[in-house]
C-alpha cells in the first residue's frame with residue numbers, strides 16, 4: 001500500500017533539507033511564481049513548491065484546475081522564470097530549455113510544415129548530428145511508436161493519437177533524461193488513451209527515463225505513477241504525496257483491486273477537500 005505523506009499546510013520557509021536535490025534527477029526547491037495580472041493584480045500561481053524526482057522515477061502530479069501544474073512544468077522546461085526558488089536537472093540549474101528535458105504538452109503541437117520524420121529529427125539536427133545518425137534514431141523511434149509507414153506524412157494527415165505518438169517520439173529523439181508531460185493524452189478518446197498509456201509505460205521501462213506527468217485522471221495517475229503528488233488549489237502548493245506500490249507491469253485490471261480503490265479514494269478525498277475549500 002502507498003504511504004501518505006501529508007505536506008505541512010504552511011511550508012516552513014527556509015527549511016533546511018540537507019539531502020534534498022543531491023541525488024535527484026529533478027529538483028524543485030522552494031519555487032514560487034507570481035504572474036503580473038491585469039490592472040496591477042498579481043496571481044500567485046505557485047507558493048514555495050519543493051519536489052525531488054529520483055532517477056527513473058515516474059512521478060505524477062494531480063490537482064484542481066488552475067493550481068499551477070502547467071506553470072510548474074513550464075518553469076522546469078525553462079520556458080518561464082520562477083519568481084523565487086531554484087530548479088535543477090541532474091544538478092544543473094535550469095534557466096532555459098535544453099535537450100536534457102523532453103516536453104510533451106497537450107498544446108505543444110508538431111511543426112505542421114515538417115513531415116513526421118523531419119519533426120522527430122528536429123532536435124538531433126539542432127544538436128548537430130550527422131544525417132546518418134539522425135536517420136538511425138528516427139527509424140528506431142518510428143518503429144517504436146508504430147508509425148514507420150507514416151514517416152513522410154505531414155501532421156495534418158494524422159489522427160490525434162498518431163500526432164501525440166509523434167510528439168512523444170520527437171521528445172525522446174533528443175534522448176533527454178527527463179520527460180515533462182502535461183496532460184499529453186487529455187484530448188484522446190479512451191481507447192487511444194489506453195494504447196498510449198501502454199506505449200508510454202513500455203518506453204519508460206525500456207529507456208529508463210525520469211518522468212514528470214500531469215493528469216486530471218486518477219486512474220491514469222495510478223496506472224502510471226511510482227508516486228502521486230497532490231497539489232492544493234491556488235496558490236499551488238504540494239498538499240500530499242502518495243507512494244504507489246502497486247505491482248508492475250500494471251494494467252487497468254488493477255482498478256478492481258482493493259489497494260487501487262483505497263488509493264483512488266484517498267486522492268479523491270484530498271482533491272475534494274481542495275475544491276470544497278475554494279467554494
Ligand SMILES: Nc1ncnc2c1ncn2[C@@H]1O[C@H](COP(=O)(O)OP(=O)(O)OP(=O)(O)O)[C@@H](O)[C@H]1O
Nearest residue numbers: 035036043045064065066067068069070071072234
Ligand atoms: N501567462 C499567465 N499570466 C497570468 N496568469 C497566468 C498565466 N498562466 C497561468 N496563469 C494563472 O496561473 C494559475 C495557474 O495556471 P496553470 O495553467 O498553471 O494551472 P493548471 O494547474 O495547469 O490548470 P489546468 O488543470 O486547468 O490545466 C491560474 O490561475 C492561471 O489563470
Ligand SMILES: [Mg+2]
Nearest residue numbers: 069070071182
Ligand atoms: Mg494545465
